[in-house]
Amino acid sequence: MQKLFKIGIIASLALFTLGVGFVIAAVALGATWAQFTDAMDTGEFSLDYRMNPKSDSQDTNQIYYTDVDSLDIQFGAGALDLVETDDDRILVEFLSDSRFVQTNVDDDTLEISTVSDVTKRKKISLRIHIPKDKYFDQVNLKLGASAVTMESLNTDNLELELGAGTFTGTGKIVAEKSQWQVGMGELTLNYLDCEDLDMDCGMGSMSVTMAHLQEDYDCDVTCQAGAVTVGDSNFSMGSHHLKGDDADREVKIQCGMGSVALAFDD
DSSP states (O other): OHHHHHHHHHHHHHHHHHHHHHHHHHHHTTOOHHHHHHHHHHTTTOOOOOOOTTBOOOOSSEEEEOSOOEEEEEEOSEEEEEEEESSSSEEEEESSOGGGEEEEEETTEEEEEEOHHHHTTOOEEEEEEEETTOOEEEEEEEEOSEEEEESOEEEEEEEEEEOSSEEEEEEEEEEEEEEEEESSSEEEEEEEEEEEEEEEESSSEEEEEESSOGGGEEEEEEESSSEEEETTEEEOSEEEEEEOTTOOEEEEEEESSSEEEEEEOO
16 A cells, blocks of 8 residues: 555656646746637637537538437527528537537437637627428527527427527517517517517517417516507506407516517518
8 A cells, every 4th residue: 555655656746747847848938828828718729618419410610410309509799590491400500619619419409508718708600500390399598698690490488588689580480488588688579479478678678579460469568667568559667468359379578677569460
């Protein structure tokens, strides 16, 4: 035991001495700590954070995925586009340095996230190609100070949290149940078909055009210092209720100091 202990001590001292030698050599060659941290920021010494099981591609800038039933995306600063594709596979396309994006498939859920300590200084650009007939069980989107566009989506359950960025739905978004939460950001949906809708607006703005007529919805509105518009009706302080003659869909709106505008596809 004593012999093994001595061997361990000697090995540790040898490694320590070697490390000190490398540091001295680097300083002698003119290296500084600032240069090292700058190299980390530019990615010269960064690690590749991506993990890609179930990927069908070896291209580091384009990765295909199959057998995906749900999406879980956490995206900080930058630009994120979710577009339609005629392919039957999901394609994750890295438009900026791919090393600062982590992807993984866990229990048929495609997880995509930006590296938080890096994206404070870097803006990521990412495009996700989704098959136009793809139906997801669950879609979770947690977005920071980012600019996000979505062409279309079809899912059973959708949960979105938007911080100070922008989110624009340009096509049809279909969800049996959806929750939309906006802090200081701006949310615009050109067409939302949802049977059970929950909208929560802090200091930002939400503008949504719903499928079907206003008579098909039962709306509960709670407003503080902000403003809420439902069709031709305007609300401010207090709780309000609107119910259509053929209401079989539910909408719940909570507004703090921001603004919410709900229109209908007539």
